[in-house]
Amino acid sequence: MASTIFIVWRESIEAMLVIGILYSWLKNQASATALDKKNASQGMRYLIAGIGAGVLLALLLAYIMLKIQTELASESLDYFQLIMVLLASVLIVQMVFWMRRHGRHLKQHLETGMQQASEKRSYIAMAVLAMIAVGREGAETVIFLYGTGLSQQQHLAIFISLAVAGFILAYLSFWLLSKGTRYFSWQLFFKVSEALLLLLAAALLVDSVDKMIALDWLPTLIDPLWDSSNILDDSSRFGGVVAAFTGYRAQPALMMVLVYISYWLLIKLWMMRINSTSAKQTKVVKSDSQNRDLSSVQNKAIES
């Protein structure tokens, strides 16, 4: 019975985490300046549209999984899932970097048309990310709830309440994280969110590399490179959660280890590049806008 709560929690926490962070971020943007407010409320609409599209996607995928019979359909579903996982990973990384750059931009940059256009593109990416986050795991939740619900007609009421408890627990998990902003600073909340998102993107990358190895598209090189299942078994309940949020594998192939290391190196490089370009920009804008509202500029600079 406890497994019902756990499975629902596990299937919904990922989507809640991604959406929750995007939501908090947009809300924080909205409280910054009047111009940001207009942008952020537009972003919020995109986010909600993405969640809606995600629910539809989850139902559609669940329907396909219920009706699937042919080999071709089964294969196509595998490819589709691979694309979704890979795309989600890329979009999360893009989102993290977009937030980072955004935090460092000064408001006058937003007034140009080009900036607005790129803003719109980012919101679309955000909507797609929300859609995949909800759709991917949502489909499995639907199958689990619908299927198990049907097979447990005598205990249906208990089952439904357990499932609801799982959702609530997932929401509480996120709520706890977001309440962190109350007690800590926004910067700290943002840093923690950023780390969680990058880890999640790494986990999704590992997942898609696994899928590609399983399809024989990528060689394993050495498999397994090591076996740490004595320390942390990735098939246990706790190990599974660690695997889902960090990309941990107890018996990884050399290929996987190489991909994982390259991922973090690339992230590190990108971060360094963003930091150096935005430092230059801040200097230029500061000297440009001496007769503008200097204090707000400085505030922004300090914030970032």
Next chain:
Amino acid sequence: MNTPLLIKNIFIVYLAALTLFCMVNTAQAKALPAYKLTIKNGHFEPEVINVLAGTRFKLVITNLGPGPEEFESKRLRKESVIAEGVTRSVVFAPLKIGEYHFFGEFHLATAKGKIVAQ
């Protein structure tokens, strides 16, 4: 500002190469040795599947219920939700000699099994 453009182009080429590689690779996959696996009452049947090492093969999984099951194995790199009454075939890359455990995520306590590659 030419470096981002360059990186973008490199990525596009990589992706194109990968796609081509995949197309060639999938074209040769047919007529694989198949093994049956049934899920019933939270158990796998059979719990031990002997397969040939070093050859691609497929597992034809049928879920007789009650309820859905998720066939999962980190070692085998598979994760597949199978609704009640559904039959799905899952293709595996060639395995080295050894034992590979799998389990049913929705019935962790009872649904366990392994593939033995010989």
